[in-house]
Amino acid sequence: MRRDFAVKGGPPVEAVRGVDLDVGRGELVAFLGPNGAGKSTTLRMLTTLLPPSAGSAEVAGHDVTADPAGVRRRIGYIGQGNSAGHHQRVRDELVTQGRCHGLSTVEARRRTDELVADFDLSSFADRGVGTLSGGQRRRLDVAMGLVHRPELLFLDEPSSGLDPHHRANLWEHIVRQRERDGTTIFMTTHYLDEADTMAERVIVIDHGRVIADDTAPVLKARLAGDRITLTFADPLDAKRAASLSASPPGPAVDGSTVEYRVPDGPARLPALLRELCDAGIDVVTAAVSRPTLDDVFLALTGRSLREESR
Numbered sequence: 001m002r003r004d005f006a007v008k009g010g011p012p013v014e015a016v017r018g019v020d021l022d023v024g025r026g027e028l029v030a031f032l033g034p035n036g037a038g039k040s041t042t043l044r045m046l047t048t049l050l051p052p053s054a055g056s057a058e059v060a061g062h063d064v065t066a067d068p069a070g071v072r073r074r075i076g077y078i079g080q081g082n083s084a085g086h087h088q089r090v091r092d093e094l095v096t097q098g099r100c101h102g103l104s105t106v107e108a109r110r111r112t113d114e115l116v117a118d119f120d121l122s123s124f125a126d127r128g129v130g131t132l133s134g135g136q137r138r139r140l141d142v143a144m145g146l147v148h149r150p151e152l153l154f155l156d157e158p159s160s161g162l163d164p165h166h167r168a169n170l171w172e173h174i175v176r177q178r179e180r181d182g183t184t185i186f187m188t189t190h191y192l193d194e195a196d197t198m199a200e201r202v203i204v205i206d207h208g209r210v211i212a213d214d215t216a217p218v219l220k221a222r223l224a225g226d227r228i229t230l231t232f233a234d235p236l237d238a239k240r241a242a243s244l245s246a247s248p249p250g251p252a253v254d255g256s257t258v259e260y261r262v263p264d265g266p267a268r269l270p271a272l273l274r275e276l277c278d279a280g281i282d283v284v285t286a287a288v289s290r291p292t293l294d295d296v297f298l299a300l301t302g303r304s305l306r307e308e309s310r
Ligand SMILES: Nc1ncnc2c1ncn2[C@@H]1O[C@H](COP(=O)(O)OP(=O)(O)OP(=O)(O)O)[C@@H](O)[C@H]1O
Pocket: 005, 006, 007, 013, 014, 015, 016, 033, 034, 035, 036, 037, 038, 039, 040, 041, 042
């Protein structure tokens, strides 16, 4: 799929240059990339909000261009903005959403009761949406996207702007929902730790193209490796340590700190410390850290996703 945008007086913006994805039923996939990479544009095409400039996609068994209504009936989409009306009551919004999806009033009320219980909305179900906290409101957004029991849920930045407590709470609800209904989830997020811990598969997009697609552990092992960080009493020791022929190749020296990238940090560290001791170089501190998804992005593009996403 690709999507260009015409721009007045300039060349067209190639927002999505070529995205080819295959997501299996029940998968939880995180779609990552820096600002402007093409995530939202891809999501908008997959959810039929935007026609592709070229290519096609089948979502929940229906073609996004030939049968957009068929796609919409089967998916839920929670965009970046809040979907509930500011002045409406929580319960009324859920009932109205159910009615919009073709449920009878009785069915819409029954489904609302279920969602109010599932998403812990009961203590404020009769309040106006405008009075909710950010976390409560986001929970309501997700509940609204699930009114018609979609088999596939698109989440665009589900926990953006929430504090860690509210993020964890929202995820508890999403995970429980998924376990019960087997919902497939395709989400974008800027929280790399969230993608790392929650998603079974990570797809990285950059400049409108998919540049990596695998599980987080495989991507980290294949592309990033562990980091060993050693500090020395002075920069001279650091330089000598980095130049030892037995040390792992390509160390980065910064003042009195040396950083190595190795496939298996915990196993490599003792041997490295022995070599340094034999060479008469004293190590002040030693640390091993496992790679993050940001290290993966750095290895792929030479840029930090974390920095660009701010
Ligand atoms: N309507 C539009 N007209 C022109 N350019 C657009 C339009 N919509 C998006 N773009 C451009 O397309 C590119 C991809 O945008 P998109 O919103 O898909 O990125 P994103 O990965 O979702 O970014 P973010 O993380 O900031 O939400 C950007 O360069 C953006 O400026």
